[in-house]
Amino acid sequence: MDNVGIVVADLSAAIEFFSALGLELDGRTLVEGPWAGRVTGLGDQRVEIAMMVTPDGHGRIELSRFLEPEVVSDHRRAPVNALGYLRAMFAVDDLDQTLDRLRPLGTELVSTEVVRFEDSYRLCYVRGPEGILVGLAQALT
Template identity: 85%
Template sequence: MTVKMDNVGIVVEDLTAAIEFFRELGLELEGQTIVEGEWAGRVTGLGNQRVEIAMMRTPDGHSRIELSRFIEPSVVADHRNAPVNALGYLRVMFAVDDLDETLSRLREHGTELVSTEVVRYEDAYRLCYVRGPEGILIGLAQELG
């Protein structure tokens, strides 16, 4: 049996800001549409729904993020300020070539480090967590060597 990850979903209020953030990170907008109707609600268990989605793809084409803005029904919970040890899905980690340059570009979109520093893990990685638009938690890792 073969299993392949298709995408990770992130619910946002400001779809445009989230698209621009992930574009700045290096992802490409694959498509944007409205998903609605009874069939979609049967999948999610939400009943009749209307959701604006944008699919973002990494340049290598192997990973995607689905950004969703719920029009109907409205959002019922907010986990944007959950700490890194909260139960459930937490963050997406991206490998980048130049962590300092990536952070510089993302700061123009209001991105802030979760900690006060970028941390070195042995001689293998430089790592950090950042909060993007709407508090989206993203991990960034630069392989050393």
């Protein structure tokens, strides 16, 4: 897999959120013109993108803010059992410390608690800027 794409309205807030998760901004640019629209099927488009890279360098998230054409659908507050993209799950070394970094950015737990799965993981889902759903998992072994 090369990357996962997420469409956002506030690109800077999304970059800040994923940076707080430990990803690094690899680049930010404008993608536009007929060639891009031929790939997506949207025709002539203008999209500001930012590529975020995981700490190990193997995973990437492409954040996209469409300038043209307008975004036509909004799934940001869909429940976790909605059809389609659900969430990205990130392994973290210290879940409490990660949550402490994310809370000042407006991040909220989806549930009211961090859950322990047997003696293997501490897990939770959070909603970041614009309702982006992210899972966090801390291995206990």
